[in-house]
Every structure is written in structure tokens, then in C-alpha cells.
Amino acid sequence: QEQLVESGGGVVQPGRSLRLSCAASGFTFSIYGMHWVRQAPGKGLEWVTFISYDGSNTYYGDSVKGRFTVSRDKSKSTLHLQMNSLRAEDTAVYFCAKDSGGRYSGSYGTFDLWGQGTLVTVSS
Amino acid sequence: SYEVTQPPSLSVSPGETATITCSGDKLATKHVSWYQQKTGQSPVLVIYQDRKRPSGIPERFSGSNSGNSATLTISGAQAVDEADYYCLAWDSSTLYVFGPGTMVTVL
Numbered sequence: 739q740e741q742l743v744e745s746g747g748g749v750v751q752p753g754r755s756l757r758l759s760c761a762a763s764g765f766t767f768s769i770y771g772m773h774w775v776r777q778a779p780g781k782g783l784e785w786v787t788f789i790s791y792d793g794s795n796t797y798y799g800d801s802v803k804g805r806f807t808v809s810r811d812k813s814k815s816t817l818h819l820q821m822n823s824l825r826a827e828d829t830a831v832y833f834c835a836k837d838s839g840g841r842y843s844g845s846y847g848t849f850d851l852w853g854q855g856t857l858v859t860v861s862s
Numbered sequence: 863s864y865e866v867t868q869p870p871s872l873s874v875s876p877g878e879t880a881t882i883t884c885s886g887d888k889l890a891t892k893h894v895s896w897y898q899q900k901t902g903q904s905p906v907l908v909i910y911q912d913r914k915r916p917s918g919i920p921e922r923f924s925g926s927n928s929g930n931s932a933t934l935t936i937s938g939a940q941a942v943d944e945a946d947y948y949c950l951a952w953d954s955s956t957l958y959v960f961g962p963g964t965m966v967t968v969l
Binding site: 773775782783784785788797800833835838845846847848849850852853854855 | 894895910951959961
């Protein structure tokens with residue numbers, strides 16, 4: 739069945755870097771756009787970034803622009819999030835999510851599959 | 863930047879109808895999806911493109927979008943529907959904007 743599994747979370751000091759990964763299985767990864775969404779403890783969902791099915795287009799939320807970079811590895815069906823210059827306010831569970839659109843269909847902002855999330859804690 | 867609002871909480875008796883609103887300027891010009899998140903779990907898509915229901919989602923969930931408000935309706939709410947519900951507004955210019963979420967209690 740379709741599945742997304744995140745990894746790479748942990749405790750990191752402010753100003754340091756961390757790289758998250760999301761392994762996809764059960765669907766053709768290379769034809770769908772992908773997202774990262776985060777949720778601070780006890781708070782709501784915040785969209786972080788999107789990458790198109792072929793990696794040619796990326797978009798970022800204002801709070802992470804210039805610090806985070808999304809990428810994808812077609813050969814390994816894996817999504818990555820490189821997080822630099824981390825701040826305390828980046829502390830959250832990070833979910834990867836599959837977009838319903840991609841190479842053959844429009845998106846319309848539909849996230850139809852989510853991973854279980856990985857916790858990132860930024861603290862000294 | 864674009865913003866959408868939701869009521870923080872909503873309480874409904876079992877079998878009654880729960881109506882959750884998502885409000886934003888000219889929201890009808892954007893596509894709205896809805897996500898259910900139970901405690902300690904990942905979000906699940908329950909409505910997309912304003913009113914479409916994914917396979918596996920019960921028929922008691924329905925959606926609409928008009929003017930400045932979108933609505934998620936749970937007809938005949940059940941205890942299993944207790945969760946936080948988030949709307950997501952999208953268009954090609956504002957991109958992806960989540961609402962703050964509505965906690966639905968069924969009791």
C-alpha cells in the first residue's frame with residue numbers, strides 16, 4: 739500500500755543544520771509533487787515547502803525561505819529537507835505529504851497521503 | 863499574506879450535524895481541502911476540491927465553498943469523528959494556507 743516514512747529528526751542546537759528524509763513506497767514517486775508540513779507542539783499545521791514531480795519547481799513558506807531546501811531523489815523514491823540556521827521556533831513534528839497532482843494532473847492543493855512525522859527539537 | 867480563520871472549537875451531540883466554517887477573503891476563488899487529525903496521529907484528507915470525498919471517507923462528510931466561506935459538514939456525527947479539523951486554501955498565487963484548526967467534540 740502507499741506509504742511515506744520520515745526519518746532524520748532529533749535534537750539540534752540553534753544555528754545548526756539537520757536533514758530530514760521521507761521514503762515513499764507503493765506508488766510511482768516520480769510523477770507526484772511532494773510537500774513538507776510541520777506542526778509545533780500543541781499547535782496547528784503549517785505548510786513548509788513543495789517540490790514538483792520532476793524537481794523543477796520549488797516553493798517555500800515565508801518562515802523558512804532562505805534557510806530550508808527541499809530536494810528529491812527519483813532513483814531512491816526519497817524526499818529530503820535540508821534545514822539550516824535552525825531556530826527554536828522550528829521545533830515541530832515534520833510531516834511529508836504527497837500531492838494528488840503531478841505530471842498528469844493538476845494539484846488544486848490536495849494532500850492525499852501523509853507520513854507519520856518526525857520530531858525536530860531545536861534547543862541548546 | 864493570505865489568511866483563513868476557523869472557530870477554535872465546536873461541540874455536537876452524537877447523531878447531530880457538525881458544521882465547521884473556514885473563512886477568508888474571496889475564498890470561493892480558491893480550492894479548499896479539509897483534513898482530520900486525531901490525537902497523536904497524522905492528518906487524513908476528508909474533502910478535496912471544495913466538495914469531493916476521497917474513497918474510504920464516510921458519506922456523512924461533505925463540503926461546500928461559496929463567497930468568503932467554505933464549510934465542512936459532518937451529518938450524524940459519531941464519537942469516532944472527534945478530532946481536529948483543518949481547512950487548506952490553495953491557488954497558484956497564494957499557494958498553500960492552512961486554517962488554525964477546529965477541535966470537534968462529540969458528546
